[in-house]
Amino acid sequence: MNPLPNEWAIKHRADSCAVTQRPFMPGEYFYTLLYHDADGYRREDLSEEAWEKRNENIQPFSFWKSRYEPLPPKPAEPVPKENAEQLFRRLISSNNPPANACYVLAAMLERKRVLKQVKTESRNGGRRVLIYEQGTTGDVFVVPDPQLRLDELETVQNEVAQLLQKATS
Numbered sequence: 291m292n293p294l295p296n297e298w299a300i301k302h303r304a305d306s307c308a309v310t311q312r313p314f315m316p317g318e319y320f321y322t323l324l325y326h327d328a329d330g331y332r333r334e335d336l337s338e339e340a341w342e343k344r345n346e347n348i349q350p351f352s353f354w355k356s357r358y359e360p361l362p363p364k365p366a367e368p369v370p371k372e373n374a375e376q377l378f379r380r381l382i383s384s385n386n387p388p389a390n391a392c393y394v395l396a397a398m399l400e401r402k403r404v405l406k407q408v409k410t411e412s413r414n415g416g417r418r419v420l421i422y423e424q425g426t427t428g429d430v431f432v433v434p435d436p437q438l439r440l441d442e443l444e445t446v447q448n449e450v451a452q453l454l455q456k457a458t459s
Contacts (some may be wrong), residue, residue: 303335303356307335307336307340308336308340309336309337309340309344310340314337316359318337318338318357320337320341320356321335321336321338321341322354322355323350323353324352324353334350373454374398374402374404374454375424377395377454378396378399381395389433389434390436390442390449391446392434393446394450395450396420396422399422403425404424404425405424405425407421408421410435417435418435420435
């Protein structure tokens with residue numbers, strides 16, 4: 291058994307003091323303490339007042355002083371997952387689904403971990419189809435592989451971007 295992966299799994303900086311539970315304020319100084327124990331490294335972030343009142347007999351493996359700055363808010367997704375998925379569902383269930391757009395949307399949703407490709411099959415005539423499953427609902431989608439060439443990809447991406455823009459407006 292390799293202990294290394296767990297040993298190096300150190301949690302991210304906290305937004306509040308481990309002792310007082312008081313949230314750190316932007317610009318406030320705090321201390322990070324690393325302890326090495328049987329499970330690997332353990333991190334504690336302390337306010338200056340908790341640092342001054344700590345038990346100095348318990349020595350951390352390492353410590354340092356930092357200035358707290360909250361993480362910037364995550365940028366909004368260019369296309370919300372729901373809109374891309376709704377568009378994909380609408381297109382794939384239409385009478386004549388656009389194979390190229392469905393293929394690109396499925397790949398996009400797979401990257402966002404909304405869809406999972408579970409299988410690839412060959413139909414009569416050698417045409418490949420990709421079988422996707424929606425993780426939450428268990429819905430299954432069969433998407434024909436349009437065998438896109440690299441020079442066709444930009445046109446299809448633009449087509450999908452236009453469809454998504456219409457879907458979100």
